[in-house]
Amino acid sequence: MAFxxxxxxxxxxxxxxxxxxxxxxxxxxxxxxxxxxxxxxxxKATPDFTGLKENQLIDLVQSNNLRYKIIDSVHIxxxxxxxxxxxxxxxxxxxxxxxxxxxxxxxxxxxQVPMPRxxxxxxxxxxxxxxxxxxxxxxxxxxxxxxxQLILGQHYKGKPIEPGTLLSKGSEIDLLIGKGLSNxxxxxxxxxxxxxxxxxxxxxxxxxxxxASVYDKSIETEEDSLSAFIWKQSPQNNELxxxxxxxxxxxxxWLTNDSTKVEAFRxxxxxxxxxxxxxxxx
Numbered sequence: 001m002a003f004x005x006x007x008x009x010x011x012x013x014x015x016x017x018x019x020x021x022x023x024x025x026x027x028x029x030x031x032x033x034x035x036x037x038x039x040x041x042x043x044k045a046t047p048d049f050t051g052l053k054e055n056q057l058i059d060l061v062q063s064n065n066l067r068y069k070i071i072d073s074v075h076i077x078x079x080x081x082x083x084x085x086x087x088x089x090x091x092x093x094x095x096x097x098x099x100x101x102x103x104x105x106x107x108x109x110x111x112q113v114p115m116p117r118x119x120x121x122x123x124x125x126x127x128x129x130x131x132x133x134x135x136x137x138x139x140x141x142x143x144x145x146x147x148x149q150l151i152l153g154q155h156y157k158g159k160p161i162e163p164g165t166l167l168s169k170g171s172e173i174d175l176l177i178g179k180g181l182s183n184x185x186x187x188x189x190x191x192x193x194x195x196x197x198x199x200x201x202x203x204x205x206x207x208x209x210x211x212a213s214v215y216d217k218s219i220e221t222e223e224d225s226l227s228a229f230i231w232k233q234s235p236q237n238n239e240l241x242x243x244x245x246x247x248x249x250x251x252x253x254w255l256t257n258d259s260t261k262v263e264a265f266r267x268x269x270x271x272x273x274x275x276x277x278x279x280x281x282x
Contacts, residue, residue: 048091049084049103057084057103065097073107077170081108110168117163118151123177126151130173138172144207144248145178152176152209153200160201176204182247188237191230191253193262199230203251211250218257230254231261236269 047064049057054070061068076085086104089095113133118126123140130137138155145152153176154161161173186206191199200210219228232254235243256262 043094043096046087046089046091046093046095046099046101049087049101050091051080051083053080053082053084054105061101066095067098067100068103069100070103070105072104074104075107075110075169077110079106081106110170112166113169115154115156115161115163115165115167115173118154118173118175120147121151123149123151123175126175134169135167136170136172138174141174141176142179143176143204144180144182144184144246145209146181146211146248146250147178147209148180150178152178153204160197160204162197178209178248180248182207184247185244186247187244188235188251190237191233191251192265194230195228196225196230196253196255199253207247208245209248209250210253212252214252214254216254216256216258216261219255224257225255228255228257229262231256231258231265 044064046066047060049060052060057068074085079085083106084103085106088102089099095101111134113135115135116129116133118129121129127137141153141155143152155174155176156165156167156171158174161167186208189202189206189208191202194202196210196213203209215225215228219225230253234252235245
């Protein structure tokens with residue numbers, strides 16, 4: 001009876017009403033809070049950042065309560081360096097606030113690749129090699145040669161280019177290709193004392209090519225070969241024969257770092273010329 005009397009007492013009813021009111025207030029506060037939070041975190045469409053530089057996209061990122069990170073760069077010819085070329089999520093995708101947008105930008109400098117060696121390769125192999133390096137074939141220049149359909153020279157912007165030289169990916173390489181010997185003839189150039197590259201350039205300008213290259217014992221390392229010079233050539237350029245060769249012919253060369261060989265060869269050649277002149281006079 002006492003407990004029942006307590007349950008219906010004014011004091012109990014006031015406490016019960018206060019407790020119920022507090023619970024209702026907490027529930028209402030929770031629902032309001034959830035509503036606000038849900039609205040705050042509702043999804044919105046991702047802006048299109050394509051074509052923007054980093055200093056341009058920052059304001060757009062911040063105004064949409066997003067974050068960003070540049071994760072990669074590629075080189076695309078014709079596009080402004082530093083601009084966004086790809087984004088994840090894509091433009092228009094629904095994202096919530098604080099989502100990180102990942103960007104790929106166009107590189108500020110093109111990717112560099114080494115120039116491969118193409119000389120003595122077939123055109124088909126040269127095409128495949130250039131493609132594997134990310135380079136392109138430019139002009140095909142056919143010149144007289146004993147070696148038909150072989151690559152005799154590789155040029156970049158009109159000048160010979162050495163293997164290993166760094167180039168921008170996508171650069172065009174002109175190829176000099178043999179087309180067989182010509183019936184026309186030309187004088188044999190004097191190559192004695194020249195380095196390989198200079199001799200090769202002179203031969204090409206005369207529609208000739210370098211044949212065999214023989215290095216003597218003075219050449220042991222790659223550095224030695226770079227400083228080597230020609231001390232003997234065949235066929236020779238001299239006053240004895242006044243000989244001409246067909247366009248496309250090759251000249252064999254002997255290379256050394258021993259300067260005495262050049263002088264000895266010149267003396268030998270001069271003696272041969274003197275003997276021939278004496279024979280003619282007799």
